[in-house]
Amino acid sequence: MVLWKADLDNSSIHLAVEASCGGTSLGIQMARQVIDAGGRVLWASPELPNPTRFSQIFTGMDLTASSRFHATNLVGNVDKAFESLANSARILPNVQLVVVDDYAPKSGPFPKDVISAVNDLIKDTEWTTILISKGGVSMSGEPLVARANKKLQTDNVWLLTRPSSDSKRRLWLNEKYIDLQLKESGFHN
Numbered sequence: 001m002v003l004w005k006a007d008l009d010n011s012s013i014h015l016a017v018e019a020s021c022g023g024t025s026l027g028i029q030m031a032r033q034v035i036d037a038g039g040r041v042l043w044a045s046p047e048l049p050n051p052t053r054f055s056q057i058f059t060g061m062d063l064t065a066s067s068r069f070h071a072t073n074l075v076g077n078v079d080k081a082f083e084s085l086a087n088s089a090r091i092l093p094n095v096q097l098v099v100v101d102d103y104a105p106k107s108g109p110f111p112k113d114v115i116s117a118v119n120d121l122i123k124d125t126e127w128t129t130i131l132i133s134k135g136g137v138s139m140s141g142e143p144l145v146a147r148a149n150k151k152l153q154t155d156n157v158w159l160l161t162r163p164s165s166d167s168k169r170r171l172w173l174n175e176k177y178i179d180l181q182l183k184e185s186g187f188h189n
Helices: 023-036 051-057 078-091 112-122
Strands: 012-017 040-045 069-073 095-101 128-134 156-161 168-173 176-183 186-188
Touching: 012 023, 023 040, 023 051, 023 095, 023 128, 023 186, 040 078, 069 078, 078 095, 078 112, 095 112, 112 128
Parallel strands: 012 128, 012 156, 040 069, 040 095, 095 128
Antiparallel strands: 156 168, 168 176, 176 186
16 A cells, blocks of 8 residues: 555645544645645644644654645634635745635534635635535435535535544545545555
8 A cells, every 4th residue: 555645736625524534634644745746835724733643644754844834723704814825825935735624614504704715715726725624414325415515616526434433534536436544644545
């Protein structure tokens, strides 16, 4: 098994995840991939990633390379927070990935101001954006529902599910899926 690598193509990705199945870890792994390739990453969330998990995935990285990871706290006025994030992405050199984690309530509909702020963030960008949020329960047999899918103007919808109680995960990339295994160093396939 090898460490999984995402195809980062300057698109916007709505990643809906089952609770506690590794959505933040997937975002950290994609950040590591970008930084290893010489790019810069902006990370925005109400809380910083778990430091233990972060250090496991970033282990062995040159300290100067890790300086291309910029984290910001996503609190307060949603419009201003997302506007500030977009401005930072445009100003800082070589931003290739923007990760927005836990930006929406864990259940129920997305607030209108969040939908508007996300859509403003992802229009006309020159980087890949991944938006990580909790998915909803499907009533039609699908593995998971990406909440607000019809309202967010993302290029792609990914679903991260946990088909069993072990370390196996299934990542749905639009209509296709790949099976992954979550290890200490990240997702492998």
